[in-house]
Amino acid sequence: MGLRPLRPLRRTRPSRLRRLAGLAAVLALLTTLLSAPAATAEVHHPRQQWLRASTAGLFLHWGMYTAPKHLDCAEWERDVTAGGWSADYWVDQARKLGASYIVLATFHSRLGYARPWPSKIPGSCATKRDLLGELVAAGKAKDVKIILYMTDDPQWHNEQGKSSLDSAAYSAYKGEQVDLTTRPGFGRYSYDLFFEVMDNYADLAGFWIDNDNEYWERNRLYEQIREKRPSWLLSNNNEDTPIMDTVSNEQKTGMTPSYDYPQAAFTPMPRLTEADYKLPTTGSWWYDGGDHPVDVRLSTGRYITNAGSSMKSLMAETPMVNGRFPPQQEQFNEFMSRWVPPIQESLRGTEGGGYMYGGMQPGFWNDGAHGVVTVAPGAATQYVHVLTRPRTDQVRLRDNGYQITEVTDLRTGKRKEFTQSGGYLTILGITEWDAYDTVFRVRTAGQRFYYDPSVIRAIASAAHPDHPAANLADGSFEKFWDAGGTLPVSVTLDLGRRRPVTHFAVNQREWSPTYARESFGRPEDSARIKDYRVRLSDDGVSWGAPVRATAMPSARGVQFVDIGDRQARFVRLEVANTWSGPQAPPFHRQLKIDEIKVGYGYPRAAGEAPGEAESAALTGTAAPATCRACSGSAQVTGLGGGAGNAVTIDGLTAATAGEHRLQLDHTAEAPTSLTVRVNGGDPVEVAVPAGGRDVPVSTAIPVPLRAGANSVTVYSTAPRGPGLDRVSAGPMPPSSYVPRTTLTVEPHGVQWLGSGRQSITVSATLRMDVDDALDQVSLAPAVPAGWTVTGAPASAPSLRLGQLLHGTWTLTSPAGQDVTATEIPVTASFRTLGRAKSVAKPVKVRPRPADRVFVREAEDSRNQIGSSGVTGCGRCSGEQKVRNIGGSPDAHVVFGDVTVPSAGVYRLFVDFTVNGTRSYLVSVNGGPPARVTGTGLGNTEPQTESLPVTLTAGANTIRLFNPDEGAPDLDRISLGS
Structure with missing residues (x-):
């Protein structure tokens, strides 16, 4: 948690990938792991029930290096006790947050590997006072579970200039030499600690494990935990490991709205899922000496949206050495102790609405409103959480076929007027708004006007053999249809005879984020339906023109396709494409759907909304x-x-x-x-x-x-x-409002141009990402003085959801001089609600160094990066680099069209960052690879190694990879003559 900010995310472990035969198998495994849970995962188990009924947990990072840092274990323990550390204080603060459990991260790679218990196993700091035992006892007394964090990572042992791991002491204890600073040695040491904890703390609730260690896996650690402590939970950070109970998602950002944390999650229900995030807006995961503010709007929004997606909010606070929280965190906890209880019934023991547990549709509603829905068991009672209030006095959302009988403001108890028709519930006359979450209790008489799945037979034009089309309408969200990587694809629903059809509700598999993003250096994207058509037929042979042809929003939860008042036996959904781009291979051209329900009408309730x-x-x-x-x-x-x-x-x-x-x-x-x-x-x-x-x-x-x-x-x-x-x-929306779009400009990355007059070809695509409209759209580069553009601006009278505008141009530098450093923006200009707006991305141009005949950034869009990913790097030449290279055959960077003027031997310079020592294999034009090894002290400082390579005149291909283990992060390559 901030835990390993510079270490690659390993959803697919190198130790396992090494055993795969080739690229196809690797991609298949990636897709399986990311779409999981795997068939062997214990998705349902009685030991999980207490966590399923919970809303939140409290994550505590606390150890020797909590400010002020201690390099001596005994001195740290003395100051902890002298400061008045109290287990009851932590438990009471957790209860104020509505948290049912505490995760204690003290045996942490950045906090001195401290163990807050008297340990008989030497190797790192261990206290004489049994702080862990006191915390477990205090939690048990007040019904707060305690989970212990364990790390697999020894790399930060010398971060403070003094090693926090004692290999000599542990070696003497074991009677043989063990180096704790290596992954195998540390794995062996921490393996012993798991058993010591299991032996001594029967009332602990489980382990929160920050990724895996190969020693643990080889020695069946998790299986032995299951045998020894079958009631304990296991949670794994950032990957979906089948034997684990919980999948944790660390510090996701970049959503719109910013509080909607589930938009970045990748694991579908009913898998237990945590959202792990810091409450202090700035600073580290641990106390760094500052009283950092807590963004109440962001934090409460995350708390509610996670509950609305059946995710658990694991909130990180930063206890000081004496265990107390800085003042602003204490103030937030006090606020939550007053703010949550009036709406507690809508959070504890409920599930996210609009998914497998039923319920109305979450997400963006009318007039700028946004919120989620939680449902009580059976979904007869639902709770509409309005997190961003509309600009009007009413809330309008899709009812998902539920007949509404009563609406009440949960905080005030006041009955609200409402109307219902056309698939929508409209709550009227709202004058009292909570600053962060206005909650309406909605009573229903159940879901109506959907055909029973037993009358529907689903047929698909393509399917993965393990996930057939029959899963589309079987009433189970735990079985799904997988298109098997085939697009376009169609799904035909046979209703058995000619029947009325007005709409259908689609629950796509929630196995991807809702938008293109990077998570720990790996590209992700939305594997949801984009452009589609609907056709009807009475005989399954003659289909006629589409009755609906549009785009589906990339959004979580149930989505609706209205087709009007129709009659047909066969309903066909033709999917042309999905939202994901090729930069995210596990999601590109992938489509999975849990359920499709066919509707034949809409519930109605008395009352009329204004403006009919x-x-x-x-x-x-x-x-x-x-x-x-x-x-x-x-x-x-x-x-x-x-x-x-x-x-x-x-x-x-x-x-x-x-x-x-x-x-x-x-x-x-x-x-x-x-x-x-x-x-x-x-x-x-x-x-x-x-x-x-x-x-x-x-x-x-x-x-x-x-x-x-x-x-x-x-x-x-x-x-x-x-x-x-x-x-x-x-x-009107705020003057700053700009509808969400995606502007892609290629080539991406700094373009290094040689001497004299030069030309580059630039293309750009603007995509409309939300159900809004852009008018008078224009797309074009704006070149500096002296440069010329060949090609006219691309334009469109309007763009709506999912529509694209594309343009290509040739940019030529001034004659009679060398290229100078410049940035050429490609700008999309448009009007929205009469206001002029624009979005832009630059093409960065730099003069190539005189001693280089070729330079290209690793992140350049002309390269192939397989399952590796682009990430930021402030000191790298283009402020980006490629991360997660190595560990599998396709986790590579392939530089195509590496052009040199003549055949011969050149010196290849490789600029990289690395923490420790790692290696690349470098292959030229498919030839035998040469090894390049780099050593560094951190992943932020670029370094250079070089080797001779033999190239042919013209275009060449250079591949950097390592199929067996992780390689350094790659900044760029260059060639010297």
């Missing part, structure tokens, strides 16, 4: 029409032909005068338009995309509203206008 078109004033041919997927189960049609055929909604209120966001929910089988007039003002033309004749799609525009009531008139000048479902208004 069918309840407004209608003129001319405008008339209500049934639309079961629409709000209120109706829409208005007949709007084409001009202003005489219109809907006028009076009483659309705004709290203050000014620009507002007006949302129009409309239906259309082909692209068309609507015209909007607000308070009799100038008409505004609104483009309406194709969706379906009775499937609403949303478009938003900025409009001026006055304080109080407003009038909005909507019509169409098209001969046959779209249908109008509803109109809603709310404040």
Whole structure:
């Protein structure tokens, strides 16, 4: 936890990968491990029940190097006791956080390998006072479990200039020479400690293990723990090891919103999963002498979103030498002791809603709202947690077929008005908002309007032999369909006879994050459906045109595909692609689905939301029409032909005068338009995309509203206008709001150009990642003075969810001079809600050193990096490097098109970072490899080794790899003549 910030994540262990025959087997293993749990994993066991019922744990990093650092074990223990250390204090603080357990990380590689118990096994610091025993007893008295952290890592033993491991003492104890500073020696030492702890602390709850040691695995440590202490839990950091009970996810960041920690998780339910994160916003995982602040918004949001995904919040606080927490952490604990109890019933003993346990849909809701759902057993009672409140006084979310009977504000006990139709629950008139989590208790009469899985037969155009299509509609979320790496792919649902169909609900396997990211130097991406089509058939032979063709959001939880009011026997979902890119091989072109439920209607409840078109004033041919997927189960049609055929909604209120966001929910089988007039003002033309004749799609525009009531008139000048479902208004998003996009620019990495005038080809792709709209989109590089661009800007009138804009250009440096260091931004410009916005990424250009004939960064997009990954490196030449090289055949970097002017012997310079001593194998043009060994003191300081290589004139290929063990991280390579 911060535990090993510079060590590669090993979800696939080198010791195991060495036994694989080739690349195909390696990729298969990677996919299996990342999609797990493996078939042999004990996903359900009685020993896990107490943790499944928990919400949170408290993670304590504390040891000899807690500030002020101690280099003498006895002095540290003396100061611990003299300072008033108390086990009860830790247990009481955990209870204030709503934590059911404490993980004590004292035998930690960065904290002096201290053991807070009287140990008979010499080798590192051990206290005479039984601090661990006192903590276990205090926890037992107050129903707080204690789990002991164990590390596998000896590399930091000399970090303070004095070794914290005593090989001589341990060797004398064992009667043979053992070097604790090596992984095998340390594995042997720590192996003994596991047994000492098991023998002496029967009331301990288990071990939290920071990755694995080959000695442990070879000697069946985990199996022996299971035999000796069958009730104890085992947790493993950052990998899904089948014998472990819990998969822990360390300090994930980069989500939108930032508190939605589960977006970065990679393990599907019902696997027990922890989210491990620091409560102090800054500083180390351990007390470094500072009273660091706690971000209450971030921390409470993580706490709730984890509960909404059946994940346990393992919150790290930083006890001082005397055991007390710095003041700002104590203050946060006091806050939590008051804030959690009123909503405790929505957290403890509940599961995440929208997944295998049932429940409504979590995620992004209306008007900027975001939240999660928790469900009580059976899902008859659900809790809607509004973490980011909407800009309006209502919350609207997909109901997943649950018939709602009552809604109550959990904190105040007040009943709330609501309406339900078209697949949505709308909670109305909300005026009291909690600063961090407004919780509504929702009573239901159960889930309705879904066909029983027994009437559905699923057929797929491709499937992994172990995960057939039959798993798609078997009612079990623990069995799933795997497309076997095939895309495009289709799934056909046979309903047995012609039946009504309005929509279906898709639960994809939650085995990947929701967006492209890097985790401990390994690339990850979303393996969820992107572009899809839906076709219907009565005979399974004739399918006709798609009834729906769009993109599915990359989001956790159940996703819905509305197709209107249809009749068919066969429903086919055709998946064109997924969101994942090729930079993340385990996720690229992979698709797994737990369940698909077919719906034939939507629950309704009394009440009407504001802005319903069918309840407004209608003129001319405008008339209500049934639309079961629409709000209120109706829409208005007949709007084409001009202003005489219109809907006028009076009483659309705004709290203050000014620009507002007006949302129009409309239906259309082909692209068309609507015209909007607000308070009799100038008409505004609104483009309406194709969706379906009775499937609403949303478009938003900025409009001026006055304080109080407003009038909005909507019509169409098209001969046959779209249908109008509803109109809603709310404040504009913050001026800083930019819809989430992904801009990819290639080549990636610093481009080292030779002397004289040079040209490079640059391409870029802009992808729209959220269900929003960009208008007037342009994509182009902006070159410095003297440079020229060949190729026009790429442009599009609009981009919606999943759509792409791509451009390619040739950039040429000024004539008559050498290239100078510069950055050339590639910028995507667009408008959203009338506001001009942009996103950009630079192409970095640098002059190649005079003594080099070739230079390329390891992270350059022209290279192949297999299962290795790109990570930041502030002192590296491009501020990035490639990490996790070695340990398997495809964990490599392959430099293609390494061009030299003539055949001959060149000197290859390899710039790398390494902590300790590791080696590369270097192969040129597929020839026999040469070994390059590097030694370093840290993974942040680049160093250089070199070797002679024989190259052919023109293009060559250079591969750096190590199939047997980890290699150094790679910054770049270069060639000297």
